[in-house]
Amino acid sequence: MTHTSTYALELRDLRKSFGKTEIIRGADLAVQAGERVAIIGPNGAGKSTLFNLISGRFAPTSGEVLLHGQRIDGRQPYEINRLGLSRSFQITNIFPKLSVFENLRCGVLWSMGYRYTFLRFLSRMDAVNERAKQLMEQIGLHKKRDELAVNLTYAEQRALEIGITIAGGADVILLDEPTAGMSNSETARFINLIREVTVGKTLLTVEHDMGVVFGLADKIAVVVYGEVIAFDTPDAVRANPRVQEAYLGSVIAEEQAALH
Ligand SMILES: Nc1ncnc2c1ncn2[C@@H]1O[C@H](COP(=O)(O)OP(=O)(O)OP(=O)(O)O)[C@@H](O)[C@H]1O
Structure with missing residues (x-):
């Protein structure tokens, strides 16, 4: 057995x-x-x-x-x-008025047990920033670093959700x-993205x-x-x-x- x-x-x-x-x-x-x-x-x-x-x-x-x-x-x-164990919708609820980078930082902090009300202190937190940057690259949104989540396309918002979901390193x-x-072409791209960000998970x-x-x-x-x-x-x-x-x-x- x-x-x-x-x-x-x-x-x-x-x-x-x-x-x-x-x-x-x-x-x-x-x-x-x-x-x-x-x-x-x-x-x-x-x-x-x-x-x-x-x-x-x-x-x-x-x-x-x-x-x-x-x-x-x-x-x-x-x-x-x-x-x-991380589930997409538990933490998702992207903050629409925050940027891609800030959303990911919230995801990282949430997983560490902080609350997003500490936002103003975040810029000092090098490790958090580094992890958020890494996530942003993984989900292909590094060129949209400062874009507010509300302005992203639907597929980009879903990618951001995935970034937040994996932010804490859940396996x-x-x-x-x-x-x-999603459209067929977005779906095909998104399957690849999911495969990439879940390698080893x-x-x-x-x-x-x-x-x-x-x-x-x-x-x-x-x-x-x-x-x-x-x-x-x-x-x-x-x-x-x-x-x-x-x-x-x-x-x-x-x-x-x-x-x-
Ligand atoms: N909180 C709840 N209270 C009462 N009944 C519920 C509750 N949650 C789910 N159900 C019932 O449980 C059954 C299974 O629902 P569930 O949503 O898990 O199915 P599903 O396989 O995910 O369906 P779908 O593919 O349509 O999303 C349904 O009959 C639903 O009405």
Whole structure:
């Protein structure tokens, strides 16, 4: 049996009920460090709820969530963040009236436990500035250093969100539909950006766009009716009869029809 600590993230018989309705119904998942995982499934299957359970927004009704072998279920989102798991929307909420550089500095400081009200002191903080500069280059916004976030294009704002998400150096990153609302060419560029900035990290995305799923994921977790019914490589998931029957067959058929 593999030792638990070899997994970056593990879900064990995770359950969540809202009122009398069980939405997550015994989900199991074991993600190795460095894997990029896309969570897919029909509308209402429980994908966002799973993200909420992992990131601490909801406490599970029962079951366990482990980050590098350590139980994190029931902990507060900020505690989970400090333990090395960062979710895009937790900290995002870009500050529209701050520049790209200032937004990234806030991301770095937030991860260190400061509050953005210390903003006026930031210019003295060389290490913070250096990290923000490095992030700005990583996300390709160094030429927009002093541009206010509100003036960025949509795709640039999403890139800034990713920069803020990775600012604290978390090694497990959760992204909700990172390319939603982008054009095809923006999406292709953005997949590359995500791949680059998550090298060596563990990535989980909730994703509806099959192009993104197959372009980004090393493994796919298929969630149907609150359970992970398959967790495997994209090719194996495509070929899995249970997945085809439950969900993916119709999506692949649509995809193939669109290609011909
Ligand atoms: N806070 C809540 N209270 C009550 N029911 C909820 C709550 N959050 C989610 N649900 C219900 O849980 C079910 C799963 O929702 P969830 O958003 O996790 O699905 P999803 O797979 O992310 O769907 P989609 O692909 O449409 O975003 C839905 O029936 C939803 O109404």
